[in-house]
Amino acid sequence: MKLSEETLPGLPEDVARPTYDRSALKPGIVHFGVGGFHRAHEAMYLDRLMNESPEEHLGWSVVGVGTMPGDARMRDAMAAQDCLYTLVVKHPDGALEPRVLGAMSAYLFAPDDPEAVLARMTDPDVRIVSLTITEGGYHVNQVTGEFDPADESLQADIAEPRQAPRSAFGFITEALRRRREAGDEPFTVMSCDNLPGNGDVAGQMITSFARMQDEHRTGAGLADWIDEHVSFPNSMVDRITPVTSQGDIDALAERFGVEDAWPVVCEPFTQWVLEDHFPTGRPAFEEVGVQVVDDVVPYELMKLRLLNASHQALCYLGYLAGYRYAHEVAQDPLFEEFLLGYMEHEGSPTLPEVPDVDLADYRRTLVERFANPEVRDTLARLCAESSDRIPKWLVPVIRHNLEHGGSIDRSALVVASWARYAEGVDEQGEPIEVVDRHRDRVMAAAARQDEEPLAFLEDETFFGDLRHDERFASAYRHFLQRLHEVGARTTLEDHDWS
Numbered sequence: 001m002k003l004s005e006e007t008l009p010g011l012p013e014d015v016a017r018p019t020y021d022r023s024a025l026k027p028g029i030v031h032f033g034v035g036g037f038h039r040a041h042e043a044m045y046l047d048r049l050m051n052e053s054p055e056e057h058l059g060w061s062v063v064g065v066g067t068m069p070g071d072a073r074m075r076d077a078m079a080a081q082d083c084l085y086t087l088v089v090k091h092p093d094g095a096l097e098p099r100v101l102g103a104m105s106a107y108l109f110a111p112d113d114p115e116a117v118l119a120r121m122t123d124p125d126v127r128i129v130s131l132t133i134t135e136g137g138y139h140v141n142q143v144t145g146e147f148d149p150a151d152e153s154l155q156a157d158i159a160e161p162r163q164a165p166r167s168a169f170g171f172i173t174e175a176l177r178r179r180r181e182a183g184d185e186p187f188t189v190m191s192c193d194n195l196p197g198n199g200d201v202a203g204q205m206i207t208s209f210a211r212m213q214d215e216h217r218t219g220a221g222l223a224d225w226i227d228e229h230v231s232f233p234n235s236m237v238d239r240i241t242p243v244t245s246q247g248d249i250d251a252l253a254e255r256f257g258v259e260d261a262w263p264v265v266c267e268p269f270t271q272w273v274l275e276d277h278f279p280t281g282r283p284a285f286e287e288v289g290v291q292v293v294d295d296v297v298p299y300e301l302m303k304l305r306l307l308n309a310s311h312q313a314l315c316y317l318g319y320l321a322g323y324r325y326a327h328e329v330a331q332d333p334l335f336e337e338f339l340l341g342y343m344e345h346e347g348s349p350t351l352p353e354v355p356d357v358d359l360a361d362y363r364r365t366l367v368e369r370f371a372n373p374e375v376r377d378t379l380a381r382l383c384a385e386s387s388d389r390i391p392k393w394l395v396p397v398i399r400h401n402l403e404h405g406g407s408i409d410r411s412a413l414v415v416a417s418w419a420r421y422a423e424g425v426d427e428q429g430e431p432i433e434v435v436d437r438h439r440d441r442v443m444a445a446a447a448r449q450d451e452e453p454l455a456f457l458e459d460e461t462f463f464g465d466l467r468h469d470e471r472f473a474s475a476y477r478h479f480l481q482r483l484h485e486v487g488a489r490t491t492l493e494d495h496d497w498s
Helices: 036-040 042-052 054-060 069-080 114-121 152-159 168-182 198-214 222-229 246-256 297-320 326-330 333-350 359-370 379-383 386-393 395-403 409-421 439-447 470-494
Strands: 027-032 061-066 085-090 096-101 104-109 128-131 188-191 235-238 264-266 271-275 291-293
Touching: 027 042, 027 054, 027 114, 036 042, 036 085, 036 264, 042 054, 042 061, 042 096, 054 061, 061 069, 061 114, 069 104, 085 246, 096 246, 104 114, 114 168, 128 168, 152 168, 152 198, 168 198, 168 222, 188 198, 198 222, 235 297, 271 297, 297 326, 297 333, 297 359, 297 379, 297 386, 297 395, 297 409, 297 470, 326 333, 326 359, 326 379, 333 359, 333 395, 333 409, 333 470, 386 395, 386 409, 386 439, 395 409, 395 470, 409 439, 409 470
Parallel strands: 027 061, 027 128, 061 104, 085 264, 128 188, 271 291
Antiparallel strands: 085 096, 235 271
């Protein structure tokens, strides 16, 4: 049965579906970047709200927007299905839990009709513009931390700010300009991307972008107005959402009789911690499990230093040892013990108090999530773009523990395992496809480390002055040598981690 509004009532009983009247939906949120994560996370929470209290929340439906050429596929899939799609939760025991979600009321492919997108964004009933545009979508210069306008679409939107926008930033600033001129209140910009201080980053980059536009329009003053009037709340988001495979599409059709052009699959766990800074209103997210707080930072650090850094702690060592999926590594008692040891003895001591969170339980839950065989998260994905990940997730842990006399051995081994992985060949002699925007740089450093053991640490962009810290450098040298001599498994087995 092809999924659509017409076929919705006839779906099998074991497929949950919206209980609210979708014909009464009204847009309250415009969202840029409708991928798997958004549809398994923000849109899922909105669907829950609409099912539980439709009278208060049918005015918060999502208008999805795609700006990239590849988003045409999402346009076609959503058009054919009346913006319905199936979210399939994959439980560790193999059980699948499908639910059709209906919180998206429209999807617009921006290149088709930019004015249609701007019309939605300037509707006073739209009070939130949310984003999942990936870390790269914020155009942050990784060296300076400032806005990087080099992208071609940004250049066009800066040079001709009142023409049809091409970028998410271009649409946001043009819509805000029009709302200011009309005397309407600005919308809140809500980042849902997985990067530290995502709201602060969004605010800084979008304001910098608007300032460059202002230079092309003397006296425009939009940047200052955004800085003063537009809210950019921070949030911490978490849910493992693998890329939908053809096997996932086939399983939904064969086991549940639902033909869905683009379902979403995810793990059972979900978390969203959201700063309560919405001057023009927001959905009652706290009614469906979102932690609405005054300060996101403690939760954010917990995720970065435990979940994200632990992904790095398992991916390189696991890959070198011959594993290819995260669940394989997490189910191995040797690697499981190493992961829990890193989290307890190195990651957790660097954290401030995290309100209403039992860290021991959180750590155990993380390993259980990593070990879910149904998610099938690849180590290659976790190993990708390491030069963006290790400096942000693990290096701060190392620095804190060095300054406070804490344990650093496990972190040193993780860095050494990245250096060993970056050599481009595993312990079985098979080639490794290193995926990193600084690939040439990291592989060139790794190629020198036979003669220069600290060559990999010389890049201060990634490691600062860690190579000059004798305690860390000594541990790093030891582990790199052991990885070369005996491999990942024996290195873990032989070292005294007490």
